[in-house]
Amino acid sequence: MNQFINHQITNPDFPYFYSKYFIKTMNNNHDYPKYFARFYDSIYFGLRDPYDKNYYLKQIADAAGKVLEAGVGTGRLFKTALLEGADIYGIDMSEAMLAELYDKIDPEEHHRISRQSVVDFHFDFEFDLVIAPFRVMSHILSKEDQLKTLNNVYDHLNPGGTFIFDAFVPDLKYIIEGFENFVDFEDDDEYGNPVTRTVTTRPDLITQIIEADFVMQWEEGGETKQEQWRAPLRFFFRYELEHLVERSAFDSYQIFGDFKGGALTKNSTEFVVVCRKN
Numbered sequence: 001m002n003q004f005i006n007h008q009i010t011n012p013d014f015p016y017f018y019s020k021y022f023i024k025t026m027n028n029n030h031d032y033p034k035y036f037a038r039f040y041d042s043i044y045f046g047l048r049d050p051y052d053k054n055y056y057l058k059q060i061a062d063a064a065g066k067v068l069e070a071g072v073g074t075g076r077l078f079k080t081a082l083l084e085g086a087d088i089y090g091i092d093m094s095e096a097m098l099a100e101l102y103d104k105i106d107p108e109e110h111h112r113i114s115r116q117s118v119v120d121f122h123f124d125f126e127f128d129l130v131i132a133p134f135r136v137m138s139h140i141l142s143k144e145d146q147l148k149t150l151n152n153v154y155d156h157l158n159p160g161g162t163f164i165f166d167a168f169v170p171d172l173k174y175i176i177e178g179f180e181n182f183v184d185f186e187d188d189d190e191y192g193n194p195v196t197r198t199v200t201t202r203p204d205l206i207t208q209i210i211e212a213d214f215v216m217q218w219e220e221g222g223e224t225k226q227e228q229w230r231a232p233l234r235f236f237f238r239y240e241l242e243h244l245v246e247r248s249a250f251d252s253y254q255i256f257g258d259f260k261g262g263a264l265t266k267n268s269t270e271f272v273v274v275c276r277k278n
Helices: 003-010 034-062 078-083 095-102 107-112 143-155 172-176 238-247
Strands: 067-070 088-092 113-115 127-132 157-168 182-188 194-204 209-220 223-234 252-256 270-276
Touching (some): 034 127, 034 209, 034 223, 088 095, 107 113, 238 252
Parallel strands (some): 067 088, 067 127
Antiparallel strands (some): 252 270
């Protein structure tokens, strides 16, 4: 882990819910641009892997049958699980992210990946486990689509199947005030060229949506390039999540405060929601 990443994790002023816990995939109207998909692995693998990778890979390994990863992205979890022998499939709405993943896996396995939304995906077979890691549910903005997602996953699970997703526990400081022009990533790419990402957030407590403006800057061919884009993120509170799951078809659920099965406490930064179908 490089020096910059260590600074991010230990810096008390660093907005924890953002780079360690923030964006994985977009909904239909907020796809990742190609230039960001290119740098996705560099930004997130070191920041996210220590928190959730072992947990999700264990859940996948313990599944008796087929597994679906919703919001598969560039394959941070998927590629490892596939190499370890999992019968895993992946969906994502971002063409740019899927293009990166296709390049990483054997062409004979490309049938396992498809461009679909977790809200209304369809397969002709069922799964024993569906996972939506790294804030996928936070990109489903309306309660109608959130409920539709839960029920769609339920319909694609075998009896005894499980759906797991996570969300960040809101930090009141950052969901009230937001932050301005925060450099959340600054490092070199695989070719030694500097890459910087800056973010500004504008939270709305009534809609519970954070609008995030990103600016990406990098060196390429001796030139400095810069692009920007905007993405919305929905945040949840504990009892809201409970009510949401209880309205769905799922028969039971638990909400944990970390990826080790710990209880929710005042110090928790994670909602880990495990829904089960009888």
